[in-house]
Amino acid sequence: MKLPVMNAEGKELRKLNVDDSVFGIEPNGTVLHQAYVRQRNNQRAGTAQTRTRGEVVGSTRKLHRQKGTGRARAGTAGSPTRVGGGTAFGPRVRDYSQAMPKKMRRLAIRSALSGKAADGQLVVIDQLTLEVPKTKEISRILRNVGIHRSALIVTSESDRSVLASTRNLHRTKVLPARYLNVGDMLNHQSLLMTEDAVRIAESLWAVKGAKKAAKKPARKKKAAARPKAEAKAEAPAADAEATAEAPAEPKKAARRTRAAAKPKDDGAVKKTTTRRAPKAKASTGDKPKRATRAKAKAADGEDKPKTTRRRTTKKTEESEG
Secondary structure, three states: OEEEEEOOOOOEEEEEEOOHHHHOOOOOHHHHHHHHHHHHHHOOOOOOOOOOOOOOOOOOOOOOOOOOOOOOOOOOOOOOOOOOOOOOOOOOOOOOOOOOOHHHHHHHHHHHHHHHHHOOOEEEEOOOOOOOOOHHHHHHHHHHOOOOOOEEEEEOOOOHHHHHHOOOOOOEEEEEHHHOOHHHHHHOOEEEEEHHHHHHHHHHHOOOHHHHOOOOOOOOOOOOOOOHHHHHHHHHHHHHHHHHHOOOOOOOOOOOOHHHHOOOOOOOOOOOOOOOOOOOOOOOOOOOOOOOHHHHHHHHOOOOOOOOOOOOOHHHHHHHO
């Protein structure tokens, strides 16, 4: 995309090639609106607050009795329906700021620049330098380039002389290119940018997908796969040649076991481990067999007749008597 470059007298000097990803895209109205609303909300202080009926200073006594007066029932004097009372659903201290992804913010700026360029409201000037701050000189330059209403002047870096010259002009603002934003571009009809400011805008918001994508290191290509039949036929021949050419390798000594690795001490006295002798089990014949109580008593000669306890009652005593 090409934009005409003008001088301070309003004459076209040449055409400037600009990045299409910044000045030539189709504006995204939805993202542009969301970015504008976000910027306006982030500028709000959010410190407005009113008192509720519970925060109003005063008595909480009931004004008059509920019935019998002919008047409407009333509570405290701090009711929102009374003069000097609290405010119902009034503003409270809150945070109005909104978040927005970085890619959407960058898209909104590109959409605003592309919209200005498409509508013919973007003017590029070769340079804007003032030796002495002078409002009359800035107003003359704006008239020469065709700007008669509100204008946003964008310079490459912050310029004190240009800022002081436009301070008294109505609806005119000066910004460095790095501080370009959606709100200021939409609030001013015309956009005046220096050639250096255009280059800075391209470096900041241009889409560089090819440069950003990190290329992975290319893997080494493997040798072209040969047919399986040829590979199988050549494999045994290659193995035979390799075995014939390769010198005979010395055989590796077999690993010795841990017991074999230890040197044998023939002259050393072997350690003898003393084991406890197992206890001799008593023969079953020595133990007397368990006898029943009756057999034991018979053996001892205590063969006494069994006696049963008799329960005596009054009736048995009388019968016996």
